[in-house]
Amino acid sequence: MSDRRSLKFYQADVFTGDAFGGNPVAVFPNAHGLSDHQLQQIAREMNLSETVFVLPPTDQAAVVRLRIFTPTQELPFAGHPVLGTFFVLAQLGLVAATEGITRVMQECNIGLFPVELHAREGELIRVVMTQPKPEFLGPVDDMEDVYKIASSLGLPKHAVADMKWPIEVVSTGLPVLIVPVRSLTAVRSIQPDASAIMDVCHRFGANGIMVFTTVTVEPSATVHARMFAPSIGILEDPATGSASGALGAYLVQNGVVEVAPTTDIVVEQGYEIERPSQILVRIESDDDIIKTV
Numbered sequence: 001m002s003d004r005r006s007l008k009f010y011q012a013d014v015f016t017g018d019a020f021g022g023n024p025v026a027v028f029p030n031a032h033g034l035s036d037h038q039l040q041q042i043a044r045e046m047n048l049s050e051t052v053f054v055l056p057p058t059d060q061a062a063v064v065r066l067r068i069f070t071p072t073q074e075l076p077f078a079g080h081p082v083l084g085t086f087f088v089l090a091q092l093g094l095v096a097a098t099e100g101i102t103r104v105m106q107e108c109n110i111g112l113f114p115v116e117l118h119a120r121e122g123e124l125i126r127v128v129m130t131q132p133k134p135e136f137l138g139p140v141d142d143m144e145d146v147y148k149i150a151s152s153l154g155l156p157k158h159a160v161a162d163m164k165w166p167i168e169v170v171s172t173g174l175p176v177l178i179v180p181v182r183s184l185t186a187v188r189s190i191q192p193d194a195s196a197i198m199d200v201c202h203r204f205g206a207n208g209i210m211v212f213t214t215v216t217v218e219p220s221a222t223v224h225a226r227m228f229a230p231s232i233g234i235l236e237d238p239a240t241g242s243a244s245g246a247l248g249a250y251l252v253q254n255g256v257v258e259v260a261p262t263t264d265i266v267v268e269q270g271y272e273i274e275r276p277s278q279i280l281v282r283i284e285s286d287d288d289i290i291k292t293v
Contacts, residue, residue: 005033007028007031007042008028008029009026009028009029009046010026010027010029010088010092011024011026011027012025012027012084012087012088014080014081014083014084014087014241015080015083015269015277015278015279016275016276016277018276021275021276021277022080022238022239022276023049023080023084023238023239023240023270023275023277024048024049025049025052025080025081025085026043026046026050026052027051027052027054027085027089028042028052028053028054029088029089029094030054031053031067034053036074039053039067039069039074040069040073040074043069043070043071044071044072046071048071049070049234050069050070050075050078050080051068051069051081052066052067052069052084052085053066053067053068054066054089054094057107059105059107059112061112062104062105062106062112063104063106064089064095064106064107065106065107065108066081066082066085066106066107066108067108067109068081068082070233072233073233075109075174076109076110076174077108077109077131077132077173077242078174078241078242079131079241079242079243079244079245080239080241082113082115082129082241083115083128083129086127086129087124090117090124091124095117097119098119099119099120099121100119101116101117101118102116102117102119103115103116103117104117110173111132113131114130115127115128115129116128116129129241130292130293131173131242131245132173132293133290133291133292133293134170134171134172134246134249134253134293135170135171135172135175136168136169136250136253137168137169137205138168138169139167139168140166140167140168140169140177143161145203146160146161146167147161148199148200149167149177149179149200149209151193152192152199152200152209153179153190153191153192153193153197153209153211153228154189154191154192154193155181155186155189155190158182159181159182159186160179160180160182163180163182165254166180166254167179167180169204169205170250170253171246172242172245172249173242173245174207174242174243175205175206175207175246176206176207176210176242176243176246176247177200177201177204177206177208177210178250179209179210179211179212180211180212180213180256182213183213183215184213184215184216184217184224186213187211187213187225188271190211192228192230192235192236194228194230194235197230197231198230201231202231207229207231207232208228208230208231208232208234208237208240208243209227209229210225210226210227210228210240210243210246211225211226211227211228212224212225212226217268218266218268218278220266221267221268221278222266222267223247223251223256223265223266223267224268224269224271225243225244225247225267225269226269227243227269236272236273237269237270238269238270238273238275239269239275239279240269241279244269244281245281247281248265248267248281248282248293249283249290252265252283252285252290259285261284261285262282262283262284263282263285264280264281264282265280265281265283266278266280266281267279267281281293
């Protein structure tokens with residue numbers, strides 16, 4: 001007797017208004033009954049940055065439980081997969097999105113987090129998620145380490161050394177090494193060395209390296225960024241929600257942007273791999289203390 005099972009899935013491009021832009025995610029709305037091994041096999045077969053499996057929640061406060069996989073491993077938390085999944089679920093009528101703002105809780109492997117569904121005239125126009133409070137896990141001070149980071153990106157030392165902002169590990173759920181780079185030209189010229197980046201990430205306890213410059217392609221953007229995470233099976237990610245949250249917190253914490261009680265930051269990403277994306281990050285702060293991302 002065959003144990004085959006037919007599963008529907010949907011693919012959504014997140015952080016873009018155009019087809020073939022943004023970051024694609026595969027969403028399986030009914031993944032109940034699959035083993036961990038099967039989930040990982042399916043994610044490897046999909047071969048996208050992330051694949052999301054929707055399950056019944058274990059906590060009654062949540063509407064769904066999400067398990068998020070890269071082609072090589074499960075992630076405790078991620079950004080664009082959550083946003084894309086709730087867009088798909090709302091379109092399918094599996095999560096209600098009433099006029100105005102609907103606030104629901106989602107369960108993932110690091111706990112419960114709110115998601116907002118913004119609807120206008122019967123159409124879902126935006127999905128917003130709250131990330132864990134930022135943790136600033138320490139700057140990179142040793143110049144030898146700075147040079148290794150530059151080398152892993154195929155950049156000369158001067159492209160990242162002597163910047164007025166630190167190279168620092170920041171986490172809003174997943175730790176990422178934030179690296180300021182001098183120019184847009186330098187960022188666009190990066191030639192990532194996957195093995196060297198994995199070594200750097202292992203040394204600093206990070207899931208990936210996010211580089212940024214304040215020189216942008218689009219006038220509406222605040223920063224231009226690229227994200228490299230070969231240690232979790234993603235050489236370059238076209239649009240990274242979790243890392244953009246960490247980057248936004250970094251920009252506010254280090255005074256890279258003008259800070260207000262509510263600071264909006266637009267991260268442009270994915271241009272170098274022909275998947276242009278724009279990610280809106282909102283930082284709420286009070287007396288120089290970041291409250292929410």
